[in-house]
Amino acid sequence: MIISSRTSIRASLFLAAVLGLAAFDSRYPVLAAKVEDRIVAIVNSDLIMLSEVKRELAPERERIEKRYRGEELSRRLQMAEAIALTTMIERRLQLQEAKAKSVEVGDQEIKMAIKQLNQQGEKLDEKDPASMKSVRDQLLLLKVVDREVRSGVMVADPEMKRYYQEHRDRFALPEEYTLSQIYLKATPEEMADAKAKAREIMAQIKQGDSFEDLALRYSDGPTASRGGRLGLVRQGELLPAIERGVSNLVPGGISDVIDSPEGLHIVRLDDKKPKQFRPYDEVRQEIQALVFQQKSEDMFQAWLANLKNKSYIEIKFGNAPLKQTTSIPAPPPSPTNRP
Numbered sequence: 001m002i003i004s005s006r007t008s009i010r011a012s013l014f015l016a017a018v019l020g021l022a023a024f025d026s027r028y029p030v031l032a033a034k035v036e037d038r039i040v041a042i043v044n045s046d047l048i049m050l051s052e053v054k055r056e057l058a059p060e061r062e063r064i065e066k067r068y069r070g071e072e073l074s075r076r077l078q079m080a081e082a083i084a085l086t087t088m089i090e091r092r093l094q095l096q097e098a099k100a101k102s103v104e105v106g107d108q109e110i111k112m113a114i115k116q117l118n119q120q121g122e123k124l125d126e127k128d129p130a131s132m133k134s135v136r137d138q139l140l141l142l143k144v145v146d147r148e149v150r151s152g153v154m155v156a157d158p159e160m161k162r163y164y165q166e167h168r169d170r171f172a173l174p175e176e177y178t179l180s181q182i183y184l185k186a187t188p189e190e191m192a193d194a195k196a197k198a199r200e201i202m203a204q205i206k207q208g209d210s211f212e213d214l215a216l217r218y219s220d221g222p223t224a225s226r227g228g229r230l231g232l233v234r235q236g237e238l239l240p241a242i243e244r245g246v247s248n249l250v251p252g253g254i255s256d257v258i259d260s261p262e263g264l265h266i267v268r269l270d271d272k273k274p275k276q277f278r279p280y281d282e283v284r285q286e287i288q289a290l291v292f293q294q295k296s297e298d299m300f301q302a303w304l305a306n307l308k309n310k311s312y313i314e315i316k317f318g319n320a321p322l323k324q325t326t327s328i329p330a331p332p333p334s335p336t337n338r339p
Contacts, residue, residue, distance in 0.1 A: 042314040043092040057084045093307040098144035105139040160287045171278045174235040178271035180228040183221035184264040198257040198264045
């Protein structure tokens with residue numbers, strides 16, 4: 001089966017992996033009984049074995065098997081297997097590039113990394129070759145991406161200002177309200193009487209009675225003595241039900257009766273500050289990090305696409321050993337063809 005070059009590279013790898021691993025899954029008892037290990041992918045001169053994929057997948061398989069059953073379990077496992085194989089192929093390509101670029105990791109770097117991981121709660125043994133290799137590979141991946149991708153990422157001031165303008169809500173300050181309320185405390189058993197009382201208060205407000213006088217007369221809250229005045233509060237500090245009740249009010253507006261876990265509320269919006277934003281100079285470093293991360297990800301995907309484009313990648317599947325293959329031609333990277 002040949003995947004069209006118009007299909008994205010990662011999608012092609014993923015589809016081929018889905019097809020391929022279905023044939024090797026332990027849920028197919030005939031194959032499982034006959035085959036202990038097998039080549040499932042060729043990445044240039046490297047082989048990826050079925051046992052490696054199973055080892056990579058083991059933690060996710062355990063999580064999925066605890067959560068799902070039946071057909072959904074089978075579907076989830078097949079998807080997880082495909083993702084694991086695709087990830088392994090991409091990792092092999094990056095490690096091969098690290099070797100080609102003479103990127104190296106010293107033993108001392110590995111020991112320091114293991115020490116840090118152990119301090120963070122990871123249990124790794126310096127004498128375990130598998131642990132050492134895993135840490136070495138991770139450090140190689142970080143180094144090669146730093147050298148080949150991140151070192152070339154530059155963030156200019158016009159880019160940061162454009163990001164600031166396009167994402168202003170990200171830097172918005174919480175809205176500020178000045179509120180007053182009439183609060184009726186009520187247990188579930190008292191709620192019917194409290195609602196009747198609240199309707200009576202609302203009727204008096206509509207007739208023009210003073211909100212402050214009604215708060216002084218009826219409110220159970222500690223603010224009753226000052227006419228129900230709550231003062232300045234910020235968005236996010238209110239009970240969610242009250243926040244929803246006042247969000248569309250204009251200054252001077254009075255909410256409907258609001259039901260909350262603490263009782264009933266009639267809220268007046270006395271003042272509302274217009275939305276304000278943190279100034280650009282205050283958030284400049286934050287924006288620089290965000291733009292750098294975004295550009296780094298874009299460049300990484302283009303770099304990875306180029307690695308795939310110039311590589312030989314073959315995913316093997318089928319019941320007959322090594323006879324059916326999926327060759328994946330890698331199309332040239334473009335803005336609309338991302339891995």
